[in-house]
Amino acid sequence: MATATATPGPKLNHIGLPVLEYRGGKSTLCAGCGHNAISERIIDAMFEMGVEPERVMKMSGIGCSSKSPAYFMSRSHSFNSVQGRMPSVSTGAILANHTMTMLGVSGDGDTASIGMGQFVHMLRRNLPMIYIIENNGVYGLTKGQFSATADLGSKLKTGVINDLPPIDTCALAIQLGATFVARSFSGDKKQLLAMLKAAIAHNGTVLLDVISPCVTFNDHEGSTKSYKFMQENDEPINEIGFVASFEEIDVDYNTGEIYDVEMHDGSSLRLRKLHEDYDPTDKAKAVQTLMESNGNEEILTGIFYIDTQKPTFIDLLNVVDEPLATLPESLSKPPKSALDGLMASLR
Ligand SMILES: Cc1ncc(C[n+]2csc(CCOP(=O)(O)OP(=O)(O)O)c2C)c(N)n1
Numbered sequence: 001m002a003t004a005t006a007t008p009g010p011k012l013n014h015i016g017l018p019v020l021e022y023r024g025g026k027s028t029l030c031a032g033c034g035h036n037a038i039s040e041r042i043i044d045a046m047f048e049m050g051v052e053p054e055r056v057m058k059m060s061g062i063g064c065s066s067k068s069p070a071y072f073m074s075r076s077h078s079f080n081s082v083q084g085r086m087p088s089v090s091t092g093a094i095l096a097n098h099t100m101t102m103l104g105v106s107g108d109g110d111t112a113s114i115g116m117g118q119f120v121h122m123l124r125r126n127l128p129m130i131y132i133i134e135n136n137g138v139y140g141l142t143k144g145q146f147s148a149t150a151d152l153g154s155k156l157k158t159g160v161i162n163d164l165p166p167i168d169t170c171a172l173a174i175q176l177g178a179t180f181v182a183r184s185f186s187g188d189k190k191q192l193l194a195m196l197k198a199a200i201a202h203n204g205t206v207l208l209d210v211i212s213p214c215v216t217f218n219d220h221e222g223s224t225k226s227y228k229f230m231q232e233n234d235e236p237i238n239e240i241g242f243v244a245s246f247e248e249i250d251v252d253y254n255t256g257e258i259y260d261v262e263m264h265d266g267s268s269l270r271l272r273k274l275h276e277d278y279d280p281t282d283k284a285k286a287v288q289t290l291m292e293s294n295g296n297e298e299i300l301t302g303i304f305y306i307d308t309q310k311p312t313f314i315d316l317l318n319v320v321d322e323p324l325a326t327l328p329e330s331l332s333k334p335p336k337s338a339l340d341g342l343m344a345s346l347r
C-alpha cells in the first residue's frame, strides 16, 4: 500500500520567513533590464540575512531605477521621493528612526546630475544607509540621453558620441567619506549577492555602483554599459566571501591572499585579492586605482574601500537610543518652564 509523503514546505530563513515574504509587485520595467536583476539580488540578500521586512525603509528618487523598490519587499516601508532628493529625505527618515535598515535605489542620472548636491553631503556625513546606483550611463526613463557617468567616446544608438569625461561615483564616494564603496555588475549574481549581504551588515554609508544595462537605449555596439561590454571587460579586484553572524565560518581561501574584515553585526567579510597589493582600507590607494583605470578598456569591480571604525552621522549627533519617532513628547519637547527661562535670560 502506498504511503502518503508530506510535501516539503518552502525553505525558511533564520527568522522563519520564506523568500515569498521578500517579494514585491510585478515589474513594469523592460524585460532584460539590469534593474530587474538587481531587485532579485536584493530579495535574495534580505532573505538570506534574515532581515525583518518591516524593519526596512526603501527609498528612491525618480527614474526607471527609482521605480524598482516597488518590485521587492512589499512588506517594507517605502518612499519614492523627488528627482535627486533621495539623500535629504533619507537623512530625515533615518534620524527619525535610526534602528531601521535603510536601502536606497537611485540612478546615474538621479545621482550624478540633479542629485549631486545632496549626494556629496550624504557621503561626507557617513549616513547609515545602503545607496545603490543602478548605473546604465543614460537617462532611461526619459528615452536614453547620456548621463554624467557615460564614458568618454561611448556611443548613443543615434550615433552621437559622448565628448565629456565621466564622473566616477566610487572615487568620489571614497574621497568624500563613504565607508563601504564597491562596484558590481547586475549580471554577476554571485558577486552582487555577497556585496549586498556585506552591505546589510555594515553601519555607515554604503555606496554600491552597479552597472545595469538599459536594454532599450544603451545595449548596442559602441556602448560601454552594455551586457557585451561588461562580459568582456569586467575586471574584479577581489573575490568576495561573506559569512553572516549566524552561520559557521567555512570559506576555503588560502591564507596570505585574504583580507578579513569583521563587520558591525559580527559577520565576516573575506576579500581574496585578485589585484596584487590591493588593500581595501587604504583610501588614497583606492582612489588612485580607480583614477588609473579610468579610460582603460576595463571596468574594475569589487569592494574598493571599507572602514568599519568611522562614526556615522547618528553617532556624531549623539542621538538618543530610543528612536525620535517613538520618543514620548515629555522627552522630546522641552517644558514651558524651560522656554520661559530661556526668554527671561534674553531680556
Ligand atoms: C525635477 C525633475 N527634472 C527632470 C525630470 C525628468 N526625469 C525623469 S527621470 C530622469 C532621468 C533618470 O535617469 P536615471 O536616474 O539614470 O534613471 P534610469 O531611468 O536610467 O534608471 C529625468 C531627467 C524629473 N522627473 N524631475
Ligand code: SF4
Binding pocket: 028, 029, 030, 032, 033, 034, 035, 064, 065, 136, 140, 141, 213, 214, 215, 216, 217
Ligand atoms: S528604458 Fe532602459 S532603464 Fe528603463 S526599464 Fe527599459 S531597459 Fe530599463
Ligand SMILES: [Mg+2]
Binding pocket: 063, 107, 108, 109, 134, 135, 136, 137, 138, 139, 140, 147
Ligand atoms: Mg540611468
